[in-house]
Amino acid sequence: MDTMQPSEALRLRAIALNLRRHMIVQARGKGQGYLGQGLGLADFLAVLYWHVFDEDDWRFDDRDRQRFYLSTGHYSIALWAVFAELGTIDPSELTTYGADGGRLDMSTMEGHVPGVEMTGGSLGHGLGIATGAALGYRLDGKRSNIHVEVSDGELQEGSTWEAANTAAAFHLDNLVCWVDCNGIQADGPIVVSIEPVADRFAAFGWDVKEIDGNDMTQLLAAADWSRARGGKPRAIVMRTHPGRGVKRIEQRDRAHFVRIDADEWEDVARELEAENA
DSSP states (O other): OOTTHHHHHHHHHHHHHHHHHHHHHHHHHHTEESHHHHHHHHHHHHHIIIIIOOHHHHSSOOTTSOEEEESSGGGHHHHHHHHHHHTSSOGGGGGGTTOTTOSOOSSOOTTTSTTOOSOOOSTTOHHHHHHHHHHHHHHTTOOOOEEEEEEGGGGGSHHHHHHHHHHHHTTOTTEEEEEEEOSEETTEEOSSOOOOHHHHHHHTTOEEEEEETTOHHHHHHHHHHHTOOOSSOEEEEEEOOTTTTOHHHHTOSOOSSEEOOGGGHHHHHHHHHHHTO
């Protein structure tokens, strides 16, 4: 392991904690939201934006930059937290999450906030869009990678596997797919079995790595692995835990959409700090 990784992991854990704080501010302002998924994805987003990306990538004005497509648009609560931490939106705007007339929608809408690469929410579209972007980058002679996050629920969509097949057929080794496997969909556990996820991507001709998506050391190793070009697209299957960092949310049977009573939010915030003390 790189000797720099332990200190880098500590730095990124601190950023992930701030992202979770920002998410709680958002959900508290609305009283509800897609907090479970956001908390589970915080560690990955810290690695992507603060380890894989550099400033040119997240300033969103460089046409040759690395790009990130958030397929599961209702994870927007996590993306707004990233933008607040980067300073590309004012943190004071976080309290408007999901509010009428605000920019910070509960699902991503392209064109409302700089850095949102696609309108999300119609699940199963993200990998296809990212595959097209990766092919476009190759045709234009651009060397940067295209990153996309998809959820395990989206693996029930045929269009996802059509995109996976296309990416492998065109040998798009500038494409990196991060699969958030948290085991839930709208009303509870995944309905149609999509396991074994890693083996399925491999069968479609992808290079694959499977990790604990809330383990910073494993995420760092996967991020460094994803940079290598070997003629194949790369998939990182992340086993994440909805609500990670707040026990009362982690322990819920249904953490897809979280509602919390007004008098509980202080306890939620305290649990997060205690978990990371």
